[in-house]
Amino acid sequence: MTVGTELALETTDDLDSLRREWTALADLGGELFTTWEWASTWWRHFGAGREPLVTACRAADGTATALLPLYVAETEPARTLRLVGGREADQLGPVCAPADRALALDALHRVLERGIGDWERLVVDRVPPDIGWHEAMGGQVVKHELSPAIDIDGATWEEYLASRSRNLREQVRRRERRLKRDHEVTYRLSDDPDRLGDDFDTMLRLHRARWGRSSSFEGPREAFHRDFAARALEQGWLRLWTMELGGAPAAAWLGYRFGAREWYYQAGRDPALDRYAVGFVLLVHTIREAIGDGMRQYRLLLGGEPYKYRFATSDAGVFTVALRRSDEQR
Structure with a gap:
């Protein structure tokens, strides 16, 4: 559809009522953190004291072309509209096909004018910057975060590796060779619901062994991530890898696969094995697997850590945009 097409706007506080349409639109958009599963799980864990206001943008025949999953946070100093999914998500936006993002932004204008x-x-x-929120809304960019990615574009593993620095290529081969020389190396992908809890425990233990108490999994966030991992496993999205050396866990990697993209979320490793660079070797394994399985992008997600840019081929970044309601809009 084109911008200027008059859409009917229908707002509800019931996320479940939109599940079928939400799923279809999220599939078109290809963005993990705009899925109904992510949003509804997030709402179950963090929705207390918040008012959901999800607007469906419908064509003349009633078909939903976009969803604007907003909520009101009454606990903030002002009544603040935010996107469902929270800062546990690494990228948010309207739920729609990429071609309809401008249309969704136009619908947001109308929703705001109505004083939702x-x-x-x-x-x-x-x-993401391609949505153009701050230019179109007249809002202020209050934060810019780096979000590197590997654009695979049909490359084989060897073609991708050849595009990286000579130093990285040598490290990949040398570290894998050394680890396999000294240890029996096994890579295990979590695919059993009955074992998922133990696998998640292992990932958390290794994550905390390396990073200490991490805000990513503190308080209610741990329960949220466990819950979403279980739902992602049901959908075939979960990528929870454990590297074992001689049968003992040495490193773990938590990510997801959705919309022909691999999403790296968190990882951990045993610091006692740092001389073998087990975290590096496991990361390389996940990239190789994603390329071999035909993914078109591998997202290293938020953060500008130098190691990411040794692998990344692009970084569009993400923006947080704020807008205050004007007197004319009241």
Whole structure:
């Protein structure tokens, strides 16, 4: 559809009522953190004290072309509209096909003009630059975060590796060779619901062994991530790898596969094995697997750590945009 097409806007506080349409639109968009599974799981864990206001943008025949999954956070100093999915997500936005993002933004203009939720402030967290929120809304970019990725574009593993620095190529081969020389190396992908809890425990233990107490899994976030991992496993999205040396866990990698993209979320490793660079070797394994399975992009997600840019081929970044309601909009 084209911008200017008049869409009917239908707002509801019931996420479940939109599940079928939400799923279809998220599949078109190919963005993990805009799926119904992510949003509904996030809402179950973090929705207390918040008012959901999800707007479906419908064509004349009633077909939903986009969803705007907003909520009002009444606990903030002003009544603030935000996107469902929270800062646990590494990228958010409207739920729609990429070609309909401008249309969704136009619909957001109309929703705001109507004073949805008696809003006083709008904060859209971690949206990609191609949506154009801050230019179109007249809002202020309050944060820019790096988000490197590997654009695979049909390359084989050897073609991709050849595009990287000579130093990286040598490290990949040398470290894998050394590890296999000294240890019996096994890579195990979690695919058994009955074992998922133990595999997640292992990942958390290794994550904390390397990083200490991490905000990613503290408080209610641990329960949320466990819950979403279980739902992702049901959908065939979960990529929870454990590297074992002689049968003992040495490193773990948590990610997801959705929309022909691999999403690296968190990882951990045993510091006692750092001389073998087990975290590096496991990361390389996950990239090789993603390329071999035909993924078109591998997202290293938030953060500008130098090691990511040794692998990354692009970084569009994400932006958090804030807008205050003007007197004319009241």
